[in-house]
Amino acid sequence: MTPILLIIPLAFAILTLLLPRHWVRAIIIPGLVLQVGAAVLLCMEIYQHGPQDYALGDWQAPLGISLIADGFSVTLLALTALIAALCAIYAQYFLTRYPREQRYFWPLFWFLLAALNGIWLAGDLFNLYVGLELLGLSAVGMVALTAEKTTLKAALDYLYAALFGSLAYLAGVALLYGAYGTLSIAQLSDMAAANPTTQVALALMTVGLLLKTAIFPLHYWLPPAHGGALAPVSALLSALVVKASFYILALLWLDVGALAVTVTAAQAMGALGAGAIFWGSWQAFQTRQIKMLVAYSTVAQLGYLMLLFPLAIGVSEAAAQLAWQGTILHLLAHAFAKAAMFLAVGTLVLALGHGRINDFGGVSQRNPVALFAFGLSAVSLMGLPPSGGFNAKWLLLQSAIASGQWHWFVVMIIGGLLTAAYVFRVFRVSFLQSAKHEIQDTHPALQLSALALALMAIALGFVSELPLSLMNLTDIAPATMGGTP
C-alpha cells in the first residue's frame, strides 16, 4: 500500500509531462481521486493495523529505501492529498487564463506531491534530503511559472536559499553518518548521544532547515516567493511545502537528537519563533498588497510551530505531550487555513484586477463567498474558536501553563491579537460601500474550493480528536513525541 502514494504522483508527473494538452486536463480529476483514495485507504489501514515499515523493492536499509507509515505520516499524507486536491481543482479554473503556465504547472504539481509524500514517509535522513531537494526544485519551478522579472528573482532567491539549506542539511547528515554509521531515524534516535559531533551536525541541519522553513530572521525569501506566485502555487507552498522542512526539524530535535539538544537551545528556537510572530505580523500589518499580507502571515504563523521546541524539550511528559499535540493541530489548521486564504485572495485579486488592500471596497457585495472563505480561514489563523487554530492555541497555552513557561504564554496571546490586527485590515475596507473599480465575476468553483478549505480549518476544531488519536500510532517516536507507542 505504502509505495503507491509515491508511485501515483510520479506516474502522473510523467504522464502530464508527456501527454498532449487536452489529455492533461482530462486526467487531473482521476489522478486526484486516486491520490486521495490511496491516502485515505492508507490512513484506515494504519488506524486498524498500526504503523508499517516498507522496504522499497525489498532492498533493506541502509542501501535500500525504507518507507515508514505511522500515525503522524499518514495524517500528513491525508492532509497533503486533501489540500492538493482542492488546490488542483482551483488551479484548473484559475489557470484557464494562463495557458502557457498551465503546461508546466501540472508536472510540477505532481512532482511536488511526490516529494512531499516521500518526505512524510521517509525512514532515513538521506531520503529526507532527496525529498527536500525534489520539493525545493519543483516549488521553485512553480514560483517561476509566470516568468516575469519579479517572480524569477523571487524564484532565484528561493532556489538559492533552498540549495544552501539542503547542503547545510547534507553536511549534518554526513557528520551523523560519520559518527554513527547509520542514517535510519529509528536507529539514530537510540544512538545519538550528547557529544560535540552530534551537536554540530544538528546545528548545521537546523540552520539549513530554518532557512528552508523561512523562520525569522531567515525568512527573507518567503514573502516575495509566496506573494508573487500564482494563487494555487502560493497556497501549496504556504500550506505544505514549508511544513515539510519543519517536519524534519521536529524529527531531528525531538526524535533523532532528543538526547543531544539542550533546553537553552530549545529556548533560543522559541525566541526565533517569537521573533517570527512579531515581525511577520508587523510586516503583514504594514504591507499594502494583499498577497504579501498573507505571505507575511505565513512567516508569523510559522513562528508558532517553533514554540514546539521550548514547550516540549526539558519539561514534564504531560506538558510535552500537550505541546506536541498543539503543534500538530496548528500545522494542520494553518495548512487548511492558509491554503484557503491564498485561494480566496487569489479569487479576490482576479475579480478586482489588483491586490491593493486599500482599494478593496465593494468586494463584500460582489464576491461574498470568497470573502467569507477568507474570513473563516482568518478565524482559524487568529486562533478564535471554533476552529482548528483555536484548539491548537489552546493546547499550546495549556502546555505553557503546565511547564510554567509564562513568556511563551504571553507571546501566544499577543500573537493572536496581532493576527487579528492585520486580518481585520482587510475586512475593514471590504465593508466599504463604494467600489472604486470594476469588479468582475469569478467562476464559482474558485470561490467554493477556497470555502471548502476554510470550512475544513473550522471543522478541524470539532474533529481534533481524529488526528490526535492517529498521532498516537507511532513506533518511531519516544515518549516525548506522542505518548503510548
Added chain:
Amino acid sequence: MTLIMYLLHHIPLPLLVVFPLVLACCVRTDTARRRGWMLIAAPLPMLLAVLLWYAQGQPEFITEIPWLMLGLHWRFDNTLAPILLMTVLLWTVAGIYVWQQLRDNSADQQPHIARYIRCWLLTLSGNIGLLVAGDIASFYTLFALMTFAAFGLVIHTQTPNALFAGKVYILLAVIGEGLLLSGLIWGAAHAAAGELTPTAPLISSLPAAIAASANGVWIALLLFLGFGVKAGLAGLHWWLPLAHPVAPTPASAVLSGAMIKAGLVGWLLTLPLGDFAAGGNFANVASLAVILGLIGAFGAALMGVFAKKAKAVLAYSSVSQMGMITVMLGTGWLYDAAWEAILAAIVVFAVHHGFNKGVLFFGVGWVSALSGRAATLMLVFLLIPALNLIGVPFSSGEYAKDLFKHVIADLPVGLLYPIFSAGALATTALMARYFYLLRKH
C-alpha cells in the same frame, strides 16, 4: 341593596382605581373637549364604594391578588377612610369645575385639553389608589403615578412661570421619590428579613420593622423627608407656592386639598408612631418634625402675606397648615401615649383643611369669573371656609385644633401650646391677604 353589597364584596378594589386609567386611555385629541364628564365619572365608583362601606359600618374589607406586582393587598383603612372620602369628594367637585370650564367657550383658548384630561385622570387614580393600597409596592407605584402625572397639571398653561414651576416640582419630586424609595426598601428589607421571597411586605408591617431596626432612625428620617416633599415640609416646600398660582384653579384645589395629604398619609402609614415609638429612639426625628412644623407654620405665613397672587397666598397657607399638622405629628411621636388622640386630631384637621382649602381655591376662579354684586356675594360666601381655617368658634377648624390642644394641655410641652394657638394669627393674616388680593382683582 343586596346586589350592591354583592358587588362591593366581589368587585376588587383595584378596578375602582383602574377605572380612571381606562377612561384616560379613551381620551382622544379631537374629541377631548366633549369628554369632561369623565372627570366626574372617574371618582364616582370609589365614592360610592366608600359610602356603602360606611353604610355597612366599616367592616374589614380586603382585596388580595397575589400574582399582581409583588402581591397586591388593598383594603379600606379605618383611619384613612375620612381622608379618602374627602379626597374623592374633592376630586369629584374639581371634576365638575373642569367640566364646566370645558363647556365654556373660554376653554377654547386652552390647548392640550386631551393631555390635561389624561394627566388629571392619572393623578386622580394615583391619589385615590394610594389611600387603599396596603402593600408597599403598589402604594409606592400609585404614589409615583400621582407625582409624575401631576406634572402635567402643574405645567398645563405652558407659561414660562408654569414651566419653571414644573421644573422645580419635578426636581423636588424626583429627590423625594429617591428618599422615599431608599427608606421603603430599607424598611422592607427589615420587614422581610429571613424570607426567601420578599414579596412586598405590607405597609402596615413597616412601623414595627423600623422600630425594631438598629438603623430605624435613619429609615424614619428618609421616609419623613421623602413624604415631606409632598406634604410641603418646610425646606422642601418650594414647589408649592410656585406651582399653585400657575396651575389651573381646579388643579390647584386638588393639589392643595387632596394631594398634599398624600404625604401626610405616607407619614401616618410608615412612621413608627404610637406604640412603635415606645422604647425607640426617634426623639430626634420627632423633634425635628416639631421644629420644621413650626417653621413651616409661621414662616410660610410670613412669606404668604407678601405674596402677589391669591393662589400663592393659599399655597403658603397650605404650607402653614401642613406645618401645624407636622407639629401635631411630631408631638404625637414624642409622646406615644397620646398618639391615639393626636391621630384623631390630625385626621380631622386634614379633612377639614382639605375641604376648606379646596373651596378657597375654587373661589379664586369663581370670583374672577364674576363681577359686581355677584362677586361680592361670592366673597362673603368665601368667608365661611376662611373662618373655618382660622378656627373661629363653632367652626371645623376650632374643633380640629381643640382636639389637639386638649391633648397637649396635659403634656409637658412648655411653650408649644401658646405657640400652636398663635397659629391662628398666622392663618388670619394669610386669609386677610387672600381677601385683599381677591378684592383688588
Added chain:
Amino acid sequence: MTALLPVFVLATSLITAVLIFILPERYYRLRVSLNLAAAVLKIVLVAVMIAGIANQVDYEFRYELLPGIDLVLRADALSMLFAGLSSVLWLFTTLYAIGYLEGAPNRSRFFGFFSLCVASTMGIALAGNLFTFLIFFELLTLSTYPLVVHRGTEESLRAGRTYLKYTLGGGAVLLVGVALMYGLVDQTGTMTEFAETGTLSALPSEQHFTLAVIFFVLIAGLGVKAALVPLHGWLPVAMVAPAPVSALLHAVAVVKAGAFGIVRVIYNIYGVEFAWQLGVLLPLAILASITIIWGSLRALQQVEMKKRLAYSTVSQVSYIALGACLFGPIGTIGGIVHLLHQGIMKVTLFFCAGNYAETLGIHKIKDLDGVGRRMPLTSIAFTLGAFGMIGVPPLAGFISKWYLGIGALDAGMGWVIGVLILSSMLNAGYFLPIVYRLWFKPKQGPWPDEHIKAARFETHGLLLWPTVATAVFSLAAGLFAAHAWSPLSWASLIAFREYLP
C-alpha cells in the same frame, strides 16, 4: 431527545444563518419567511425546555473536542432565562429589522450575521462549561462585527475598529483566564463545568490566591463586553450601527453575554458563597457601582439619542454584576431578573430611537419636541421604557431595584442603596427631559427628515408593533411580577437552586 434539544435550539439559528448566506439577495420573501419560521420554532423549543427545566428534566449534550475537554450544551434554569430572552427578542428584532432595512442593500449579509449572532447568544446561554462559553463568546465577537460596520461608512468602520480592539482584547484576556483555570486549577476537568453552587470551594486554601487572581482575569475579560468602566469605551461608539443591531447588542447579545458570563463565573464556577469568602465580590461590587454612576453621569452629557441610551446601558448592565455580587438569594434574584428586565426595556428604547430616526429623521434629543403627538404609540413605549429604567413602579425596572436594594441590605452592603437611588435620580435626570420634550413641548418647525408619512399608523407597522410589544412586556414583567410564570419567579427558582441545593 433530551440531549439533542439544546443542539436543536442552537441549530435553528445556525442553520438559518447558513441558509440565508446561501440565498441570493433577491429572494426576499423566502428569506423573511425562513427567518421568522426559525425564530418562532426556536421560541417553541425554548418553551418546551423551560417547561422541562421546571420539572427537573436534564438537557445535556456532550461532545469531546480535545482530549479531556468537552463541548457541553446544557440547559439549566439560568441558561433558560437568557435563552428565553434572546429567543423572544430575536423574533421581535427580526421583525423590526425587516421593516427597518426595507429596500436597503446587503440584507442577505445582514440577516445572516444577525442569525449567527443569535446563535452565538444561544450558545452562550446553553454553554455547560467555561470552554464552551469561551467558544461562543468569541463567536459572538466575530458575528457582531459585520453588523456594527454594516452601513459601510467611514464612521462605522472606525466604530468597528474600536469595537474590535475592545472585544478581541477582552476575548484574549478571557482566554487567558479560562486557560489558567484549566491549566492551574482544573486538573480533573470537572471544576470548570457550570454547576449550581460551584465546585471550587473544595480546593485547598493554598490555591485561594490563585483563584482570586483568575477571578479577576476572567472578570476583566468578561467586563469588556459587559461594559464595566473603564472597559466600556466601545459601547457608545458602536452606536453607529443600524438601530436593530444596537437594540440587539444592548439588550441581548453583547453586553448581556458579558453580564451573563459574570453571573456564571460567580455562581456556577466559584459559587457565590466561596467567592464571598475569597473576598472578590466586594471589589467587583464597587467597580459595578462606579460603572453605574459613571455611565449615568456620562449619559447626562449626551445630546444624541442613541449615545444617551448607550451610556444608559453602561450603567444599567452593571446592575446585573452588582446583583451577582450581593451574597444572598434576594440580591441574586435582583441581578438575574435584571438581566431580562434590562433587555426588554432597553430593546424598547432602542426600537423607539430607531423609529424616531427612521420616521422623522430625528437623532438629536433637542429635535424631539412635540413628537408625542405625531408618534403617540412609539412615545408611550419610550415613556414606559424610560420610567422602567428610572425604576418607577409598576415597570420591570422597579422590581429589579427593589430586589437589589433588599438584597444589598441582606448582604450587609447598605451603601448599595445609595448607589441605586443616586442612579435612579440620574436616570430620571437624563430620561425625564426626553419624556418632557415628547409630550409637553410644542413642535418646533418641520421634522428634520420625514421618511415615512403618517398613514394608518404613525410609522411602518413592522417598526411600530415590535416596539409596542416589548413595551407591553416591560410593563407586564413588573405588573405581574409575583405571577408564577413571571421572570421574577423564574429568577427566584434559579436563586433557590443556587442557595438551597
Added chain:
Amino acid sequence: MTIDLWYAAVGAVIVALSVFAFLTSKHLMKKLLAFNIMGSGVFLIMVGLPQHQHGVDPVPQALVLTGIVVAVSATALALVLLRRYVRAGGNPAP
C-alpha cells in the same frame, strides 16, 4: 590521521571557504559556483568521515552519487532561471 580523515578535513575547509563566498558574493552566477563547490566539499566529508570511522563503506558512495545528480539538476534549473531572469531585464548582480 588517516587519508580519509584528511579528505574530510579538506572537505570541511572547502565548505567553509565556499560558504564565505556564497554569503559575500553579490553576483548570482558566483553564488551558484560557490554552491557547487560547497557541494563538493560536503561530498568529501560524506565519503571521508565514515570511512575513517568504520572502514570501507559502500553507502556513502551511493549517497554521494545521488547527491551529485541532485546538485547537477539543481544547477541546471538555476542556470535556466538565471538566463530567463537576465533576459527579462533582471540584474544578475544586484
